[in-house]
Ligand code: QV4
């Protein structure tokens with residue numbers, strides 16, 4: 315009986331691994347360095363992400379993509395694969411390997427955005443206008459650099475009139491037809507599954523820790539599982555033997571469609587898009603929503619189970635009106651509310667958290683739509699992406715927003731690490747938009763999103779002492795650069811948060827205690 319239970323434990327332990335982010339212990343978030351160059355990511359791992367406890371980086375698709383010229387080099391050209399060669403505007407294979415090695419060496423792991431449902435758009439023409447110069451022909455579905463040919467696409471399996479997905483209530487169309495005309499791979503074929511697995515195993519061999527599965531909703535869960543079952547365990551140079559890649563699948567499920575996030579639980583975690591959409595509505599106080607309702611945030615709001623969720627406030631699509639979430643999504647453009655939303659996400663125990671790090675683009679709303687939603691990363695006249703420069707005040711230059719470097723956000727990434735494993739506790743609210751909660755005996759946070767002052771004594775659950783508020787400042791040596799909070803012997807502290815404060819929320823934790 316003993317041996318059997320041990321064996322079962324082993325099996326459960328191993329097959330559970332793909333839900334585990336494979337971050338170093340005590341590192342509880344990843345950052346999406348959207349469109350960053352590999353050389354800049356390597357530097358950021360060493361100089362900023364490791365020292366501040368980030369667990370990893372989600373990178374933009376590293377495989378060769380179409381070069382789109384109309385509009386000029388849009389960010390979304392990287393979601394139109396031409397081959398699985400590791401060369402893009404972010405860098406070549408040498409630079410990719412250097413990034414993975416240097417980041418892993420400082421305990422910051424790499425998560426690859428894997429675009430494996432499709433190749434380029436059906437109208438992307440022919441030739442070698444691709445980031446590695448490979449020849450391809452969209453019209454004849456010829457991708458010799460993989461190789462893929464017409465046999466490897468879903469054409470005859472799709473039953474829609476146009477060949478594109480026309481109806482999201484027809485689950486076969488969603489999987490077997492073209493997403494916005496992108497040539498749809500026949501993932502029921504072992505040949506295609508093997509080519510995709512070969513690409514992902516090449517990345518695993520280099521040292522990556524896991525994958526964002528792009529457009530997962532558009533692949534049959536079983537086909538995706540067949541690909542994942544071909545994947546190797548992670549490279550033992552940085553990971554213990556038998557570690558499986560972390561898998562989180564992009565499945566946009568806001569409800570109302572037959573395809574659900576839970577259809578994909580067998581493969582790994584899923585992106586919970588309801589999270590950012592709802593949190594944006596609450597923090598904006600739309601539709602009568604108020605922060606007091608966040609008392610049962612998480613599964614209580616109909617989200618997937620916490621250990622199946624990858625959560626975020628905004629992502630690269632919905633921060634610019636693509637994908638899902640609509641107008642309620644908060645982004646760096648709404649800085650004050652955005653910091654509150656990210657602060658709340660990082661303090662709350664639900665889900666595995668991803669912080670967005672964006673580039674600035676010239677938004678231009680015409681009839682309520684941003685006609686510049688396509689604009690690609692900051693680049694030079696020759697099309698090369700501009701490096702990330704760091705200013706004296708630690709912000710980024712060259713139009714890189716670097717939200718992950720904003721003091722309030724960076725400090726909340728650290729807060730999440732400090733309180734890891736601690737229960738959601740000591741909830742208080744004023745029935746409106748003033749709320750507070752703790753994480754066991756390690757951390758406590760207070761929000762004032764009402765139009766009047768918050769002035770109240772609360773049970774924090776923390777040990778007595780003087781704490782630095784890590785939102786208005788931080789602990790430097792033995793002083794606080796911002797506000798201080800005094801917790802008395804019974805765990806009670808007085809909080810005064812003006813509704814006119816630059817950031818109307820306060821966060822304290824035991825590693826920011828004088
Ligand atoms: C358009 C028309 C087509 C037409 C075609 C003719 O929509 O009907 O046939 O022109 O050429 C770009 C253009 C889009 C164009 C398409 C093909 O924006 O107008 O089709 O190319 O030429 C990103 C962008 C898309 C972009 C795509 C490919 O968001 O705008 O399309 O890259 O370049 C659903 C999915 C979800 C998806 C989300 C956006 O369920 O999985 O839509 N999200 C992921 C990524 C996203 C990416 C893709 C999927 C595709 O997060 O960034 O789309 O890989 O909700």
Ligand code: CA
Nearest residue numbers: 489498532533
């Ligand atoms: Ca598909």
